[in-house]
Amino acid sequence: MSAAPMLEVRGVSAGYGTFRALFDVSLEVRAGEAVAVIGPNGAGKTTLLRVISKIIAPTAGDVVMEGTPLGPVPAHRVVELGIAHVPEHRRLFPRLTVEENLRMGAFHPAARAKFRERLDFVYELFPRMKERRNQAAGTMSGGEQQMCAIGRALMSGPKLLLMDEPSAGLAPVIVQQVFNLVKRIRAEGYTVLIVEQNIQQVLQVVDRAYLLEVGTIKQSGSSAELLASPEIRRAYLGL
Ligand code: ATP
Numbered sequence: 001m002s003a004a005p006m007l008e009v010r011g012v013s014a015g016y017g018t019f020r021a022l023f024d025v026s027l028e029v030r031a032g033e034a035v036a037v038i039g040p041n042g043a044g045k046t047t048l049l050r051v052i053s054k055i056i057a058p059t060a061g062d063v064v065m066e067g068t069p070l071g072p073v074p075a076h077r078v079v080e081l082g083i084a085h086v087p088e089h090r091r092l093f094p095r096l097t098v099e100e101n102l103r104m105g106a107f108h109p110a111a112r113a114k115f116r117e118r119l120d121f122v123y124e125l126f127p128r129m130k131e132r133r134n135q136a137a138g139t140m141s142g143g144e145q146q147m148c149a150i151g152r153a154l155m156s157g158p159k160l161l162l163m164d165e166p167s168a169g170l171a172p173v174i175v176q177q178v179f180n181l182v183k184r185i186r187a188e189g190y191t192v193l194i195v196e197q198n199i200q201q202v203l204q205v206v207d208r209a210y211l212l213e214v215g216t217i218k219q220s221g222s223s224a225e226l227l228a229s230p231e232i233r234r235a236y237l238g239l
Pocket of ligand 1: 021039044
């Protein structure tokens with residue numbers, strides 16, 4: 001028998017006011033896996049990550065992290081359970097330095113106690129951030145800012161990294177660098193749930209993926225299966 005999944009999304013529906021963005025979505029991520037949620041604009045991918053990190057509450061269903069249902073857990077405790085969110089558009093503090101931004105990721109008491117150790121780890125993983133530690137984050141390139149946003153998430157000591165469209169708005173050459181970062185994170189033993197519109201490239205760096213369309217999971221499978229799927233090839237890969 002294989003172990004229970006690290007993360008389970010069970011029958012989640014969610015929306016904004018009367019608008020429903022997710023309909024009965026279920027998925028799971030096992031420890032050590034990298035899993036993508038792919039799909040077009042407006043499919044509900046960001047909403048799904050917001051439900052997992054409790055930025056918004058589901059109207060039905062629940063999320064379970066290592067056996068703990070998140071329903072009763074206050075939003076600020078989610079990070080202590082090992083979930084870190086790298087948000088869409090990075091959301092750095094542009095006038096603060098790289099190091100000040102990284103410090104923001106270590107805000108809960110257990111993370112503050114390990115601040116120095118984790119900072120050294122992030123600098124070892126991303127030497128570019130060490131070189132730029134005193135530079136205002138907003139003055140860096142898009143790829144460097146994404147590196148800083150990932151570094152900030154790692155400062156909380158997560159087990160599971162939620163990544164929301166890390167390639168969005170970046171030049172093609174930088175996009176490849178960002179996917180290489182995802183591979184690095186993976187190799188360090190982190191579990192990753194990544195949301196992407198850049199389907200061809202994300203399927204090169206994850207094990208499995210779910211296709212979300214109009215708030216519903218339409219297909220799931222290994223990266224190889226999805227890359228070979230006639231529907232995905234036609235609708236998303238232009239093949
Ligand atoms: P994108 O790649 O464009 O961000 P997505 O798949 O991440 O797409 P979501 O951002 O989750 O999709 O949006 C799902 C639906 O919910 C869309 O129809 C969107 O317009 C709507 N929506 C998202 N955020 C809000 C909000 N704060 N208030 C109202 N509706 C919203």
